[in-house]
Amino acid sequence: MASIKDVAKLAGVGLGTASRALSGNGYVAPETRKKIEEAAKELDYTPNVLARNLLKNRSGIIGVLIPSLDHYFFSELAQRLESDLYKKGYKTMICCTRNQENGEQDYLDMLENNLVDGIITATHSFNDEAYIKSKRVIVSFDRDFKGEIPMVSSDHEAAGKMAAEHFIKSGCKKVLNIYGRDTVGGHISTGKAHQVLKKELKEKGVLVEEICTEMGISDTEYYEKIARSCLEAYPDADGVFGSDSVCVPFLFQAAEMGIDVLDKMKIITYDATAVTRTVYPKISGVGQKIDEISRTLTDTLIKKINGEKTEEKQVLDVFWQDGETCL
């Protein structure tokens, strides 16, 4: 591993000169520069970013904390984040906190450690204090740290309203409201959409049945069971509102049970990630603008890194995805 010292020696110049020539900052005579570049090439020199990082006290790496990658929503979000961060000159360290014993704390330590220049967190599992204690650069997705940490989220309230509107427009009389039990209290998350949906529907005299599922399960069979038991328990339901993980199996379990879902009930999914478009019939629903979320998170993070003032809370629009399962 040739160092810049070796290059300088071979080129017959001082250490500083070599550094300036190679890093491109500061004045170097064209001739000298050429000599240095040749020496560098000959020695097959590559700069050691570790040393540079130590000096600048930055690594150019951003930690992205998500529950898991093999989940439609998060894999899309991670994809966008990686891409956006790359464009801004940052590398992405991916940190999946689900399945990992002490993962979140461990990853959070990277900030104190200077291993990452900032963290984008999109998990809900950890206690707030550890985050807030950290004085470094953190931006949160969909999780409210009471103003201590800038947050970006989708307008879950609008999502609930939008869904309610479509159920009502479709003339639904009894809607199954299926959502994951919130593991952390007080955080704004998709739960809000379910609350609003309920309120809106009740006001219009639509019956709402609440079905609580366990959180954080990505097991297909679990959701299939949920779907089956719902279909059995509420044969007269004519509407379903749930996450993609719920609605996709719902659609297919109904088919398997010989129920003509399209005719019998309206399904509205929340998140409307790629699967809901891949399957047939396409599932109608409310979607989060993942690319906009990613861009906003990235921009906010970089502002914070640069010491600029950032907005405390940025709420992004949701959109309606046309499909076959609801008007």
Place this chain on the structure above:
Amino acid sequence: MASIKDVAKLAGVGLGTASRALSGNGYVAPETRKKIEEAAKELDYTPNVLARNLLKNRSGIIGVLIPSLDHYFFSELAQRLESDLYKKGYKTMICCTRNQENGEQDYLDMLENNLVDGIITATHSFNDEAYIKSKRVIVSFDRDFKGEIPMVSSDHEAAGKMAAEHFIKSGCKKVLNIYGRDTVGGHISTGKAHQVLKKELKEKGVLVEEICTEMGISDTEYYEKIARSCLEAYPDADGVFGSDSVCVPFLFQAAEMGIDVLDKMKIITYDATAVTRTVYPKISGVGQKIDEISRTLTDTLIKKINGEKTEEKQVLDVFWQDGETCL
């Protein structure tokens, strides 16, 4: 940011002693240790890994190069890799090379840069030389660097045979063999499975129609179009072999066109990732053992990091996924 120097000063000890106490290497008197630890706590000291990395010339980070995260197979693989690497004490830097101008080279540079301790590459887009030139630690998934770089892959030949067997057992007479055009010549990849399938089927007198799709497209609509045109062009086909991205839309497009696929034709998917189990009817197919792939890649990489000898080529079994679309 309190440094170890500050801690030493506050504790009234030498720099080295503080370091030994805090890092746990070397002898320190219990009393002294206590003093140092208290000082560290008081100053809220956290070690700067950047400095440690420079000294040790390692970062504890592994680069994982994949085409994209929002792809069923790769998101699952990335998930497993992150988890396996974490268990071994490494952090994962995720590097998506698709959509990124000069991404692969840029990420590859990280190795030379010392930013990562090793790279697991699962992309097919780049020229081999850049990889082979690099003398550092690389392990490849499903890509043959002619023995220069250890490779892990699935037994695509067995996959082809397995698929053929099932088509034959089901009495198929005309099978559509749908595969992406290989962008890079000579690399072993899923293409091998399609070759073998063709050979095996022909030997048994089964007709095989070859359908070539563009590579690297994750656009649903594109595959829907493919499915439609196949269904129209080959109304008498009774078998389909393709990737998940092909088979899922195929199933649903057929349904949309009012074709009773289950009755009319057998579908065998290759990769059999989670989607193929989520949808109904479940799609039969050949699967790659992603967790085993991940474990093998990780183990091999770590062996290389530790300077141990590694196997040049490790071929892993594929498995049959029972489903409704083929016996």
Place this chain on the structure above:
DNA sequence: CTGAAAGCGCTAACAA
């Protein structure tokens, strides 16, 4: 057992 000093590879300030 402990302190001082050297140095990982690089950049930046200061002279020359």
Place this chain on the structure above:
DNA sequence: TTGTTAGCGCTTTCAG
């Protein structure tokens, strides 16, 4: 324009 020097924060000899 260039060379020298002083660190970034840490670990690790090497004396003591």
